[in-house]
Amino acid sequence: xxxxxxxxxxxxxxxxxxxxxxxxxxxxxxxxxxxxxxxxxxxxxxxxxxxxxxxxxxxxxxxxxxxxxxxxxxxxxxxxxxxxxxxxxxxxxxxxxxxxxxxxxxxxxxxxxxxxxxxxxxxxxxxxxxxxxxxxxxxxxxxxxxxxxxxxxxxxxxxxxxxxxxxxxxxxxxxxxxxxxxxxxxxxxxxxxxxxxxxxxxxxxxxxxxxxxxxxxxxxxxxxxxxxxxxxxxxxxxxxxxxxxxxxxxxxxxxxxxxxxxxxxxxxxxxxxxxxxxxxxxxxxxxxxxx
Numbered sequence: 413x414x415x416x417x418x419x420x421x422x423x424x425x426x427x428x429x430x431x432x433x434x435x436x437x438x439x440x441x442x443x444x445x446x447x448x449x450x451x452x453x454x455x456x457x458x459x460x461x462x463x464x465x466x467x468x469x470x471x472x473x474x475x476x477x478x479x480x481x482x483x484x485x486x487x488x489x490x491x492x493x494x495x496x497x498x499x500x501x502x503x504x505x506x507x508x509x510x511x512x513x514x515x516x517x518x519x520x521x522x523x524x525x526x527x528x529x530x531x532x533x534x535x536x537x538x539x540x541x542x543x544x545x546x547x548x549x550x551x552x553x554x555x556x557x558x559x560x561x562x563x564x565x566x567x568x569x570x571x572x573x574x575x576x577x578x579x580x581x582x583x584x585x586x587x588x589x590x591x592x593x594x595x596x597x598x599x600x601x602x603x604x605x606x607x608x609x610x611x612x613x614x615x616x617x618x619x620x621x622x623x624x625x626x627x628x629x630x631x632x633x634x635x636x637x638x639x640x641x642x643x644x645x646x647x648x649x650x651x652x653x654x655x656x657x658x659x660x661x662x663x664x665x666x667x668x669x670x671x672x673x674x675x676x677x678x679x680x681x682x683x684x685x686x687x688x689x690x691x692x693x694x695x696x697x698x699x700x701x702x703x
Contacts, residue, residue, distance in 0.1 A: 414495075414687045415448070416647055418607050418676035419488035422661065424669045431477045431665030436605065436650040436658060438462075438471035439491050443700035445648060450489035455482065467514050470650040470658070477665075490679065491647050496631065496697040503545035503629035503695050508598055512702040515627050518600040522653040524571045524588045525603075527595035533576075534596025545695050548599060548626045548635065555590045555637040563616065584622040584655050586638040591624055591654065600627035602651050604634075605658045609645030609676050610689045618674040620660050625651060625699070632699040643696055645689030647676075 461474040521528045541547045565580040572592035575585040594601035608621040625632040634643040650658040680686045
């Protein structure tokens with residue numbers, strides 16, 4: 413079992429009274445991701461409201477700030493990851509007819525993942541490949557090889573199609589393109605956000621990371637098309653159809669913010685053993701099976 417500890421500090425200047433915030437910064441509680449302990453500190457005397465989605469396990473923190481001035485939100489947690497592990501050749505795709513109802517939203521086009529417009533390309537590149545986990549891995553590898561990771565090359569309007577044309581982007585752009593291509597060959601795929609351990613320090617300080625979960629073998633399995641991180645070291649915060657569903661902060665009102673300050677480290681687990689995330693050839697999931 414892998415244990416990771418992390419912290420997130422968000423600093424804002426509220427310029428207009430009566431602002432509202434919705435955050436997705438709490439670690440999700442899933443079948444294979446357990447929050448051992450956590451704490452939340454808010455610099456203003458605000459009453460936090462929490463809501464957990466029963467299907468996605470997304471944990472929403474809502475704040476209403478009636479007064480202008482500085483606001484700091486600090487969250488830290490210790491999380492245990494006990495991944496479900498499978499052999500790639502044993503993980504089959506699930507036909508559309510057999511998909512659980514909760515998975516159906518993730519086969520449709522969405523705001524940032526225009527799978528309908530990328531259908532012909534997806535079929536041309538991947539339609540002939542043997543179905544299963546290995547085909548999904550081929551899609552992930554194709555995106556990694558086709559797109560160059562480069563900071564500040566996209567914005568909140570950049571879609572999967574834009575990334576395909578520009579061939580540059582950040583982690584969320586890689587994720588959107590892979591999701592669109594998977595859906596283009598009828599494989600459900602969803603956008604995931606969190607924090608990761610093991611990213612290349614050359615990419616800059618620790619930040620939120622976007623990756624992909626694909627529904628094969630009746631589970632959601634982890635993929636990192638950006639190629640910048642180690643899937644075993646992903647701590648999931650939120651999932652959705654695309655980035656519009658899983659933003660770490662959605663703000664209503666006059667607010668100015670600075671870059672998040674984030675830290676993550678591996679800790680000795682409950683048995684006193686320090687396990688470090690590493691790349692493995694097996695398929696990994698932190699979710700329970702669906703039927």
